[in-house]
Amino acid sequence: DGGITQSPKYLFRKEGQNVTLSCEQNLNHDAMYWYRQDPGQGLRLIYYSQIVNDFQKGDIAEGYSVSREKKESFPLTVTSAQKNPTAFYLCASSMDYSYNSPLHFGNGTRLTVT
Amino acid sequence: AQSVTQLGSHVSVSEGALVLLRCNYSSSVPPYLFWYVQYPNQGLQLLLKYTTGATLVKGINGFEAEFKKSETSFHLTKPSAHMSDAAEYFCAVSDLLGKTSYDKVIFGPGTSLSVIP
Numbered sequence: 001d002g003g004i005t006q007s008p009k010y011l012f013r014k015e016g017q018n019v020t021l022s023c024e025q026n027l028n029h030d031a032m033y034w035y036r037q038d039p040g041q042g043l044r045l046i047y048y049s050q051i052v053n054d055f056q057k058g059d060i061a062e063g064y065s066v067s068r069e070k071k072e073s074f075p076l077t078v079t080s081a082q083k084n085p086t087a088f089y090l091c092a093s094s095m096d097y098s099y100n101s102p103l104h105f106g107n108g109t110r111l112t113v114t
Numbered sequence: 115a116q117s118v119t120q121l122g123s124h125v126s127v128s129e130g131a132l133v134l135l136r137c138n139y140s141s142s143v144p145p146y147l148f149w150y151v152q153y154p155n156q157g158l159q160l161l162l163k164y165t166t167g168a169t170l171v172k173g174i175n176g177f178e179a180e181f182k183k184s185e186t187s188f189h190l191t192k193p194s195a196h197m198s199d200a201a202e203y204f205c206a207v208s209d210l211l212g213k214t215s216y217d218k219v220i221f222g223p224g225t226s227l228s229v230i231p
Contacts, residue, residue, distance in 0.1 A: 092158075
């Protein structure tokens with residue numbers, strides 16, 4: 001079955017360390033996204049990528065970085081510059097550029113920084 | 115700017131009762147509309163979507179939603195709640211006035227549905 005795989009499911013880090021969250025999709029989708037989810041705040045867009053080797057900042061990109069070297073992969077690095085990194089991170093993809101193309105989500109990575 | 119509101123952050127219904135989750139958007143141009151469901155510690159899953167055509171949209175698991183342009187609403191309903199429906203529900207809008215189709219998908223804050231046996 002096609003889908004999006006996020007790993008690891010739980011991640012613990014010390015403050016000041018960079019950490020990379022993995023996201024792989026086998027849906028052959030062009031577009032990929034990273035969202036952050038905090039209780040009571042819904043989803044906020046961190047970065048998105050329309051095609052390989054191209055990505056754009058979303059609403060809350062500060063303290064995060066991404067790469068898109070392969071169509072299937074869109075890893076997210078949470079840097080030490082992110083002030084409040086503890087959150088649930090969701091990776092998503094969509095088939096094409098159209099507005100009616102729904103998002104397909106992975107099962108998320110819960111990051112805890114202490 | 116486009117916004118999405120979901121009235122009621124928590125809704126409780128009895129098993130077998132009607133489920134009604136409310137969603138309103140603010141846009142002069144009717145957007146594309148989506149409902150997603152999220153079970154604990156999982157990602158979001160598409161329930162249904164409205165783009166054009168029939169305003170009553172049927173989705174998975176017996177859910178349906180009706181687009182009402184005059185009320186700028188897209189409420190989600192299910193005639194009879196099941197225990198397995200307990201989850202977080204998100205309304206989302208593709209803002210056709212946005213720069214691209216990507217950075218203008220706006221999510222509501224979510225409604226947590228509890229089903230009482």
